[in-house]
């Protein structure tokens with residue numbers, strides 16, 4: 001691609017896509033006669049190829065010409081790329097929709113899920129055509145293909161959609177296969193507008209295709225799948241979820257960020273696929289829906305089959321809205337704006353509500369909703385930045401006032417968007433609103449040869465501030481389990497709430513835990529600067545006082561940390577220094593951690609313990625990761641108390657032999673595991689040194705089964721010098737999730 005900025009030679013990267021010029025293609029592909037094909041462009045030859053594809057799809061192919069090759073001929077005009085697929089196992093189906101030819105290439109194994117794909121394509125074409133403009137081509141081919149790049153991939157007139165036919169993902173609450181499939185089909189179909197015909201620079205301006213397209217994908221889902229208010233809010237929350245993590249981690253991006261600037265796929269996904277649609281939603285709010293729709297239609301009309309830039313998009317904004325709004329939108333798209341609206345004051349005088357809100361840098365009108373006993377009234381707070389004062393008539397039956405109720409403006413921190421009309425006296429507390437309160441329920445089961453069967457249940461609840469889990473107040477956790485072998489119960493109850501939790505500021509938590517072993521209450525202060533500062537005061541049955549200070553220098557590529565300085569009254573105090581390095585060498589990703597621990601007892605003279613360890617975890621096979629090699633070596637001086645010794649089993653085989661540790665002074669070990677999709681067989685061996693217990697070589701083999709919602713470790717063989725009897729534990733880890741962050745499709 002060559003434009004006024006010169007040559008664009010970006011290849012196909014892990015993060016981001018490409019930017020290419022329009023061209024005509026005449027492509028001839030010679031391949032075995034029993035192959036079905038799909039491609040960009042029109043199928044020109046050979047004669048009768050469509051009929052042959054239909055025949056091939058209807059049963060086993062027994063033409064006498066089997067083994068002979070054919071040449072298929074595709075012709076495509078004015079496209080930025082040419083793509084084709086070929087497979088003898090495809091099942092071909094063609095449907096016509098308003099003169100648009102829809103070709104579907106399905107596979108037999110996903111037939112059940114794919115029976116509605118034709119409908120999804122039609123719905124998506126209709127939705128995008130109505131919102132943006134007429135479908136730009138005469139045809140589209142949808143292919144069932146198992147690609148690794150997210151949920152699907154777009155090419156001109158051809159899209160690949162990954163089937164999500166795994167039986168496990170169906171059972172996850174809130175993650176329906178059908179819905180994911182429809183979402184991906186809508187998203188990839190949308191790329192025929194935002195990529196294929198509006199051929200933007202996907203590498204330097206990813207917002208222009210993925211950001212805008214993801215906005216329409218979400219709008220499609222709201223219009224077709226999440227019609228009711230609650231479900232619609234859940235849909236918007238999916239976008240918010242990823243962005244809020246990035247927001248609280250103080251890593252946000254502006255919408256003109258190039259793919260080269262993102263350190264990893266999570267940050268790219270958050271900025272472009274999550275924040276992008278929310279920023280689009282904000283632009284729509286500012287312009288007003290009707291004007292916005294006209295603006296988008298004009299954008300498509302003006303720039304179709306060309307290469308619009310973000311600056312072109314922005315200059316068109318100025319033609320559709322007033323200067324101040326347009327100036328703000330321009331800033332919204334080119335700067336890293338973090339909006340946080342809040343109430344400053346609300347006063348009720350007679351029948352008038354006097355409201356003062358802080359709009360920060362946000363200039364345009366801002367949605368405000370007043371919740372009355374039987375109705376909700378929506379207003380717009382006046383234009384202008386900073387503090388804005390306005391009056392609304394009507395106080396009878398007023399319950400709440402909420403800023404930005406429907407997330408029409410992108411804002412993560414919503415804790416201060418609520419004002420509640422509290423009565424003067426209140427005797428009983430209110431029952432939590434289940435829209436804002438979530439309860440998680442999880443089964444709990446394991447077996448080990450010592451404790452026998454252990455079964456239990458845990459419950460967890462937290463008050464979400466408009467689904468914002470990071471602000472979650474009043475979190476509690478209750479769990480109980482029963483050990484059948486020795487009829488022994490275990491229980492735990494914990495409560496925690498943020499007292500102050502603000503981005504960029506000190507975080508202050510209170511936490512109380514009680515169980516049959518310990519009770520702890522603690523107050524935690526957290527402060528973020530270049531590293532992390534963490535101050536923790538705790539008290540418990542055994543612990544009188546404890547101070548933990550953690551410093552982690554995240555500004556370095558690899559981290560250096562002191563973690564933690566631990567002072568326990570009347571006990572040993574330790575300090576831990578570490579250095580961590582993550583590297584990639586060809587197909588090997590490895591992670592080396594070096595650790596040095598010093599500890600002194602009550603006598604303040606010399607260090608009573610000194611120990612050091614090096615751990616290396618490597619995953620071989622590049623992105624596929626087929627082999628895992630873990631190595632560990634550690635040594636300490638002879639005075640190490642029991643709880644500071646090396647957990648040899650824990651270091652290497654925590655899944656399998658949790659609780660069955662061999663406490664050693666020093667030793668080394670290695671583990672090799674095969675990283676298959678669901679089953680990970682492993683072998684491990686090591687050598688332990690200890691002055692009193694039997695030491696020497698230990699080795700083991702087993703397999704770890706990870707079936708997404710449940711994980712099971714099955715040790716097959718275990719031999720250790722201090723153990724004559726085979727001893728094992730099977731642990732089921734159930735992952736119950738109530739939140740769905742949605743799938744990211746490229």
Ligand SMILES: [Zn+2]
Pocket residue numbers: 187191210213745746
């Ligand atoms: Zn995409």
